[in-house]
Amino acid sequence: MEEKIIIKNLNKEFYDPQRGTVKAVDNLSFTAYKGEIFGLLGPNGAGKTTTLRMMATLMKPNSGTIEIAGFDIENNSQDVRRSIGYMSSNTALYPRLSPREIITYFAELNDYSKENLTMRVEQIIKYFNIGDYADTYSEKLSTGMKQITSIARTIVHNPPVLILDEPSAGLDVIVAQKIHSYILDLKNEGKTIIFSSHNMGEVEKICDRIGIINNGKLLTVGTIDELRDISGKYYMEEIFVYFVKEFEKES
Amino acid sequence: MKTLISIYLKDLLRNNMLGLLVVLVPIIFYPLMYWGITQFIMIKKGVSESRKIVLNYKIESEEFSGIEDSLLSLSNIIPENTDLINPNKSGLFLTVSSQDHLPKYEVFIDSSNAIHKEIFSKLENKLIAYYNSETAKLIEKKNYSTEYFKVYNITARNIDGQNEIVTKVLSLIIPLISVMSILGSCVAASVELASGHTEDKTSETTLTIPLSREKIILSKFITVTIYGIIAGLVNFSFFIVFIMQIFRSFFGKIEEGLLDFDWSMVLNFKTILISIISLSLIAFFVSLIFITAAGFASKRKEGGVLVSPFMAIITYLPFVIIIPAVEPNILIAMTPVLNIAFSLKLIIANDINVLFIFETILFSLLWVLLLYKFLFPFLLEEEVLLGYSNTSLTKKIKMKMDRWKKK
Ligand SMILES: Nc1ncnc2c1ncn2[C@@H]1O[C@H](COP(=O)(O)OP(=O)(O)O)[C@@H](O)[C@H]1O
């Protein structure tokens, strides 16, 4: 299997006047392969966003290395950016641009070839069913429409790796389901998707492999069946609690 | 970068609230400024009331030497008989000649000078009275009919010539107003692009595109510059209305001269080009300061607070150019924004001072370089780029201080 994401001994600290030094990501390592959905599961404040931000070259790690699609985030950050589509709750749409404009601009910004641009944009609009509201200012769209437009703009340049930070948080079930089916489609196209969530059921449903993260530390990585075998539990919530307790026992 | 600038610019230009603000604020501001200028000129006038002005006169025709007594009776003036009429700004100049046995007057005044204008109206009364008395004598002597002598002959001339006066006034007003117009819009656009993008959470959206951070921020500066120029132009057209009002009030007759005025002296390709270049430079310069300041805020409100002290200082600088006594000097050339506004004034007035303009360019570049060198690294910091999550402004400043102390 082709390795698309290789993370080794990643560390990131923040300084906070009240809490002092916060270890947001603590010696984290994992690998994700081509055509798989890797889920990063953990409660709020676990360090998921920070990890994904470092992968997306938004932040520099204090130590450790990340390689994405064969490029190092430190030395080849431009190539890394070209190879990823990044979306999080912190990436919003420009309020006074329409989905069509946003999708077109982001294809251009990500160096998508000029000849195929219009065709690609139309294809994306059709695929995501954006047609009805493609020319409305995004500030006037519903949360679900915005989120779908966000995904569309994230993948328009056809990147091999997608980094999605809680893509379905705050959405109703119908839109969340739609997003899940899009993610599964993208996986079948051969993309590597790394996906964070604090929703146990969601991770269980669509991820090929799951990494459980708490307090900046990656407690375990495995398929849902492997995690069930090790923990002897069936439900994701119970599995999560098991690994947190196990870890505390060890240390 | 071009794509990014179009995104930013489109989003800004479609922001109706912002546009309204940018256009409305100066509309309130202009009448205020108009009132300010009125007060300024009034004060100038009040101070001068006690000053005496020299009236140089030359009586070319002996038969009218009697007018001297009339001139001596005028208050606030020192009459001086000269042989050579060489009009300059030191005083008024009067020539009395003869035409058909009646006096013909020619007066040179500096009509941009309030004292000259006031004395001229008094003088005019005296001259008319003398003319009337001479007419009466003539009628008595020659038995002419009165109705032939209703028209007296006074020619008032401006020392500068009307074109020069209009040019001078425009050279004060155009730089001041255009700088004002772009400053307002640059502040608004900077706050929007820096704090607004953090507040709306659009800032992170562009940070993962294959474009260096420097270029992303540079795109913001360029966007603010373009927005400033566009908004400035719109604004400036509103101002033209007020310019007319000022002319009407203070320069009376020159208002007619405004129509005859050779506008190509001020509004030619060269001055417009230079104006736009200068204003772009100012816009770029202030966007560096404003975006950096607003970059530390994660909300528009906070951004406004952070930007306001800089705004206050920079807004008052260009007012120096309307103080008549200020001559170009190296200190002005060193002061950012003011130096460019001052150069613009000189260029529009056709009073080109090569050394000063050279110094201005030099210091402006130096300032931009300094700001770029020292402010840019702040803008590239993760906290500024991404915005601190849910952190209050005071906490952020405290964090910064703590970090500096640590270093
Ligand atoms: N910019 C920042 N400054 C200071 N602390 C931060 C910053 N970003 C995240 N943190 C802290 O790092 C830890 C991990 O946060 P995060 O990665 O956002 O967690 P998650 O996404 O799993 O909820 C939290 O304790 C958070 O408060």
Ligand SMILES: [Mg+2]
């Ligand atoms: Mg998070």
